[in-house]
Amino acid sequence: MNNLQRACLHVLIWALILILFVYISSRSGNLGNAVVIFLYFGLINITVFYINYLYILPRFLNSRRYLGCAVSILLLIMSSAVIKYAVASFFREIVLIRGPNRDYYVTFWEYIIVASVTGAFFVFISTAFKFAGDWFLNEKVRKNLENEKLTAELAFLKSQINPHFLFNSLNNIYSLAYQRSEKTPAAILKLSEIMRYMLQDSNEPTVPLEREIRYLQNYIELQKLRFKDGAFVNFSYSGVDERMQIIPLILIAFVENCFKHGIVTDEAIPLDIKLQVRASELIFEVNNKKNLQNKDVLGGIGLSNVKRRLELSYPGRYELTIENGGLIYYCKLILHL
Incomplete structure (x- = not known):
């Protein structure tokens, strides 16, 4: 699977997930509210997923800069929470209002804490996905190297047979030729x-x-x-x-x-x-x-x-x-x- 095919597969999977959540949510409420909650904020969470997966983890973990990786992930989670609050402010009556009588508005820090937990969850998922992908890739490379080693060893063993047999056969034919x-x-x-x-x-x-x-x-x-x-x-x-x-x-x-x-x-x-x-x-x-x-x-x-x-x-x-x-x-x- 090439990079374009892999990218199309990712887009298709995320699109199906978002559509599924919007559909489920819209059955018990307003379609516009479901689109705002799952589409806008879903796109932000997906962005968090790929920033960590494609940029932070390869950049810092491959060079074993663990402190820089932790700081970058923390900044990503906090910045995504702030961005979510900014988007939520535009849809105040949909996202921030709470309570049985819808008369209570979530404060900035309350929302930031919840949004940070959500961001941390997507960071965790992308990290697990990255480690799983690397493990399968390393396992594939290991098996390829093992197969190449076995192939080389078999070729070496076979090469031992040929000179050994040829030497004996030529001796036999030499004896026959010598005896005419x-x-x-x-x-x-x-x-x-x-x-x-x-x-x-x-x-x-x-x-x-x-x-x-x-x-x-x-x-x-x-x-x-x-x-x-x-x-x-x-x-x-x-x-x-x-x-x-x-x-x-x-x-x-x-x-x-x-x-x-x-x-x-x-x-x-x-x-x-x-x-x-x-x-x-x-x-x-x-x-x-x-x-x-x-x-x-x-x-x-x-x-x-x-x-x-x-x-x-x-x-x-x-x-x-x-x-x-x-x-x-x-x-x-x-x-x-």
């Missing part, structure tokens, strides 16, 4: 598809789950090219809807860990990867044979990176279970999409 393997062109093609996804699609906050699955398939196929005697990998998925979204590159660490620290050449205990979607719940399970000579199961940036990204992107909406006993390494991730 016929698998080298296929490996380069798979790597190019993977890098296209990592450099383009993964820049979005979320991606279609189907693309993430395709990325995992490419990665698995690329890794299988490393093994001369073959790698035994079962990858299955079900319940995937084209509308489902997920943050990119969140599942790769678990799969990469299996190839890096597990054994995938045992046909009796293959690497088993399952992805299931039930309603809005994604269940991702990885089960593989451990390499007992490798003590690092999911170390370095792997596990801490994944956990941090999950905390930032799915706070309170994920469950991560890791079982690392005996010969089998088992990992289960549940995401509430």
Whole structure:
């Protein structure tokens, strides 16, 4: 909402309030009296509201000149009371006359006290409005800064993944090229598809789950090219809807860990990867044979990176279970999409 729209909204609200009070008052008395009491004096009170809201509070409170602020507010209240009395003097028979028989006129100081209380009320309302507006503005700024911080942190975590994966993949392709393997062109093609996804699609906050699955398939196929005697990998998925979204590159660490620290050449205990979607719940399970000579199961940036990204992107909406006993390494991730 720009300044003009905000000003029009304020004018409309005050106009509706004044019209409502004039209408209510005119039903039990004279319309002219109601217009004088609520329109003229209402405009003075509204002026007090905005002088305090737009001038006194920003000028003195922002610079922490509290004494000057208090003195200015006091002068505003007193001067508005005097102005009201001057206006009331022109409508003496309407505003100043009191009593059951309308035979008593309010004195100057009696009127000043009542008018000062009214002015103080509008000063209080404008001060509360100012503090409430500043609080909401500061809260909005705080949330924006927090979101920017989270975005920057997520970008940093994602940037850790790319060089880490690229380094491992290039090593694999180098080995194939050094051996003059016929698998080298296929490996380069798979790597190019993977890098296209990592450099383009993964820049979005979320991606279609189907693309993430395709990325995992490419990665698995690329890794299988490393093994001369073959790698035994079962990858299955079900319940995937084209509308489902997920943050990119969140599942790769678990799969990469299996190839890096597990054994995938045992046909009796293959690497088993399952992805299931039930309603809005994604269940991702990885089960593989451990390499007992490798003590690092999911170390370095792997596990801490994944956990941090999950905390930032799915706070309170994920469950991560890791079982690392005996010969089998088992990992289960549940995401509430």
